[in-house]
Amino acid sequence: KPTTSFTIPDLPADFTFNFTVVAVTGGGRGDVSNEVQVNTIVGSPESPVAPNTGVDTPKTTSMLTLTLTKPSNRNGAIGSVLLFVAQLTGEQVASKVDFANAVAMPYSEESRTETLIYVAAQFDYDNFPNTFVLGDNMMYGGYRNQPLIAGTRY
DSSP: OOOOOOOOOOOOSSOEEEEOOEEEETTEEEEEOOOEEEEOOOOOOOOOOOOBOSSSSOBOSSOEEEEOOOOOOTTSOOOEEEEEEEEOOTTOOGGGOOGGGOOOOOOOGGGOSSSEEEEEEEEEGGGOOSEEEETOOOEETTEEOOOOOTTOBO
């Protein structure tokens, strides 16, 4: 029997698809094949775009406006997004902060180590903002957006 393959590109993640085949000739339609069900997988979210502060080295007063880019949900549905903040000490370089292994914790001076990493906000994916004022002391998804410390690097 001859075999033909067909690729359907760009199927969304976390969906179920059912496929059947029907042969058609000048004499009409043939019988329908058995149905095959395929579930597309959910992958890890893609790396988000870093927030933009509009300045090279943010040394702030108590607040800083961030421009945010909504993360892609092409690998599966995203329920919420956490905004992590690192308060740098000494000559620490922001690019060396280990956000990948950071634990989602609210701000706390007691949890302070060399670098204080905390969650300033949690956003529902469907209500993700384009801009966000970091340090406004409001609650976002159960996390306090702690006022920033003037002259401190973040």
